[in-house]
Amino acid sequence: MRFDIITIFPKIFDAYFSESIIKRAQAGGFVDIDIHNLRDYAPDKHKTVDDTPYGGGAGMVLKVEPIYGCLKAIKGLLAEDGLDSKTKIILFSAKGKRYTQRDAERLAGYGSLILLCGRYEGVDERVVENLCDEEISLGDFVLTGGEIPAMAVVDSIVRLIPGVLGNSESAKTESHSEDGYLEHPQYTKPEDFLGWKVPEVLLSGDHKKISQWREKNQGKKNYES
Secondary structure (H helix, E strand, O other): OEEEEEEOOHHHHHHHHOOHHHHHHHHOOOOEEEEEEHHHHOOOOOOOOEEOOOOOOOOOEEOHHHHHHHHHHHHHHHHHOOOHHHEEEEEEEEEEEEOOHHHHHHHOOOOEEEEEEOEOOOEOHHHHHHOOOEEEEOOOOOOOEOHHHHHHHHHHHHOOOOOOOOOOOOOOOOOOOOOOOOOOOOOOOOOEEOOEEOOHHHHOOOHHHHHHHHHHOOOOOOOOO
């Protein structure tokens, strides 16, 4: 699967994508992640990507021209790889639909995703109307840009790609694998730490009782012993 991320701060992604599961997924050939600096597609010599809003108001708005140019270039690359018909263009916006695990599963079915990171007061509405397939938000709060949502979306999708996780069952039996499902509590060694003990049933070796305990305590923050 391929991810193309459009941003005016490309270095933000360096640390997160070069560690842990996403690093291994790239090294293993499961995913390709390309970061595109929007300023490279600005038509003027000053590399201007934003301007004041028509009608007045605070803040700056990302311009349509560099976004159009960047998307055109990316689509050209995708066409060379035969992915242009399997691509979804997503804009991260506080006005967008709230992202869920069901969205992660749906988007994991695409061959390619283009992720556009908004900034400042957002993007020219003509981008929304003519260039993007959908708007996504992480929740009912405002961030300074779409870079963190982009990282979250990439992370949530990459772990669903077959072969990425060491244990294929990990993504099947975790919180939100089904609507309303929250995973049971987990424990590891030591059995007793500062008097905080692991529930005895988990130490019993009785798989039937353990399974019953886990089922009983799914979806609960305060478990029952």
